[in-house]
Amino acid sequence: MSLPRSRTALVTLGSAALLAGAVAVPAATAEPAAEKDTVLGWYDITAETVAAAGAPTQVTNSRSWAISWLAAARATRTVPTGLDRGDYRDAALASAVHDALTALVPARKDQLDAALQDTLAAVPDGAAEDRGVVAGAREATAVLKSREGDGLDPESVNAPYTVKPAAPGIWQPTLPAYAPAAQYGNRQAKPFLLKSPDQYRLGPPPALDSEAYAKDLAEVRAYGAKEDSRRSAGQTETAQFWLGSSFTLYTEPLRVAVARSDASAAGKARLVALFHVSSVDTQIATSDTKYAYERWRPITAIRAGAIDQDPEWTPLHDTPAHPDYPSGHNTYSGSAEGILNALAGPRTEPFELTSPSAPDVTRTYTTWKKLSDENVDARIFSGIHTRAADEAGIDLGKDVAEHTLRNSGRLFD
Known part of the structure; x- marks a missing residue:
C-alpha cells in the first residue's frame, strides 16, 4: 500500500527530535x-x-x-x-x-x-x-x-449504529450472538493529536470481484475454519495466543522497553505516554475507516457471498461485532511497533510473553515487528479477518504512530 510520505525518514526524524528533547540520557548520567x-x-x-x-x-x-x-x-x-x-x-x-x-x-x-x-x-x-x-x-x-x-467513555464509544440492509459487501451482525455494532462512537471522539478521526482514513478494501479479494477469502476459508481446516497446530496456537485484547498483550512488551531503556525517568514517562496517546488516536482512526466502508466479515462473505457460497462455514473463533476493514488488533500492533521501533529501537534482547487466552504457551521475541507479523496471521487463522484488513491495519497504526512522533511537541510544550 502506498504511503503519503517516507515512513522510514519520518520515524527517524521523529525519533531524533524526541531524543533531542531529553527522552534519553547518556549512560554516564x-x-x-x-x-x-x-x-x-x-x-x-x-x-x-x-x-x-x-x-x-x-x-x-x-x-x-x-x-x-x-x-x-x-x-x-x-x-x-x-x-x-x-x-x-x-x-x-x-x-x-x-x-x-x-x-x-x-x-x-x-x-x-x-x-x-x-x-x-x-x-x-x-x-x-x-x-x-x-x-x-x-x-x-x-x-x-x-x-x-x-467521547471515550464506554457509553459514547458504543454509540448506537443503524445496520444497513443486507447487500453484497455490507457488514451485518454475525453468529452466535448477532450482537449490535461496537465501537461506532470512536469515530466521533476527540483525538489527542490527530486533526480529525479521518485524517489517515485508508483507501477502500479490495473490490468484491477482484482477484485480490478472492484470494483473501479463499485463505480465510481454508485456514480459518473451525472444522476441516488446513491450519497446522502451530497456526492454531498463534490464533489462540492473539485472540484476546492486543491492549492487554502489549502491556509486557512496553514494560520490557521501559525497563531496558537508558532514558531518565522523564524519558521513560514520555515513552509510555506516547505509546498510549498513539494507541488512542489509532483506535479512533480505526473506527473511522471501519464504518466508512462497512465491509462485511469473512463469515458473512463465505456464507452469503457470490464466491463458492457455503452456508455452514464457521470460523475458529467468534467474530467481533464490527466491520472487517481494517483489523483493530493490527492497527494497535502497527501503532505499538511504530512507537517502539522509533524510541526503543527495532530489536531487543529476547523476552518472553504469555497470553491470557493461551495460558500454557510462552513465546519469545527479539523484535517488535514479530508481534505484528503474528497478529496479522492470527486473525486469519481465527477466521475473523481477511489479510487485506490485517495488513491495512498495520499500515494505519504506523501512520498514526508517525503522526504522534512528529507532533509530540504539542503534548509537552
Whole structure:
C-alpha cells in the first residue's frame, strides 16, 4: 500500500527530535536506580489499576494510561534549579499518576493512596519532594481537564449504529450472538493529536470481484475454519495466543522497553505516554475507516457471498461485532511497533510473553515487528479477518504512530 510520505525518514526524524528533547540520557548520567524503580513501580500500579477496575471498552482503558502518563511526562520534564533531580522526579511522577488514576478509577483510591505514601516515604522530606508532588498534581489536573467530554467513555464509544440492509459487501451482525455494532462512537471522539478521526482514513478494501479479494477469502476459508481446516497446530496456537485484547498483550512488551531503556525517568514517562496517546488516536482512526466502508466479515462473505457460497462455514473463533476493514488488533500492533521501533529501537534482547487466552504457551521475541507479523496471521487463522484488513491495519497504526512522533511537541510544550 502506498504511503503519503517516507515512513522510514519520518520515524527517524521523529525519533531524533524526541531524543533531542531529553527522552534519553547518556549512560554516564543515567538516573539512579531508585528513580528507575519508581517508574516501573508506577507502571505496574497502572497496569493493576486498569486490569482490576478498568472500563469494558479498550479505548477507554488506553485513555486512562495516556492521561496518567502524559501528566507524569509533563511533570518530570524539567527540574527546578537547586533541587535533587531524582527526588523531584520520583515525587512528581508518583503524584501525577496517582492523581490521574484516582480521578479515572475511583474504586482503586485506597490502593493508589497507599502506593503514593510508599513512594513518598522513600523520598527525603524537603523542597524536592514538596514541589514534585505539587507539579504532579498540577499536571494531572490539567490533562484531565483537557480530556473532559472527549467521547471515550464506554457509553459514547458504543454509540448506537443503524445496520444497513443486507447487500453484497455490507457488514451485518454475525453468529452466535448477532450482537449490535461496537465501537461506532470512536469515530466521533476527540483525538489527542490527530486533526480529525479521518485524517489517515485508508483507501477502500479490495473490490468484491477482484482477484485480490478472492484470494483473501479463499485463505480465510481454508485456514480459518473451525472444522476441516488446513491450519497446522502451530497456526492454531498463534490464533489462540492473539485472540484476546492486543491492549492487554502489549502491556509486557512496553514494560520490557521501559525497563531496558537508558532514558531518565522523564524519558521513560514520555515513552509510555506516547505509546498510549498513539494507541488512542489509532483506535479512533480505526473506527473511522471501519464504518466508512462497512465491509462485511469473512463469515458473512463465505456464507452469503457470490464466491463458492457455503452456508455452514464457521470460523475458529467468534467474530467481533464490527466491520472487517481494517483489523483493530493490527492497527494497535502497527501503532505499538511504530512507537517502539522509533524510541526503543527495532530489536531487543529476547523476552518472553504469555497470553491470557493461551495460558500454557510462552513465546519469545527479539523484535517488535514479530508481534505484528503474528497478529496479522492470527486473525486469519481465527477466521475473523481477511489479510487485506490485517495488513491495512498495520499500515494505519504506523501512520498514526508517525503522526504522534512528529507532533509530540504539542503534548509537552
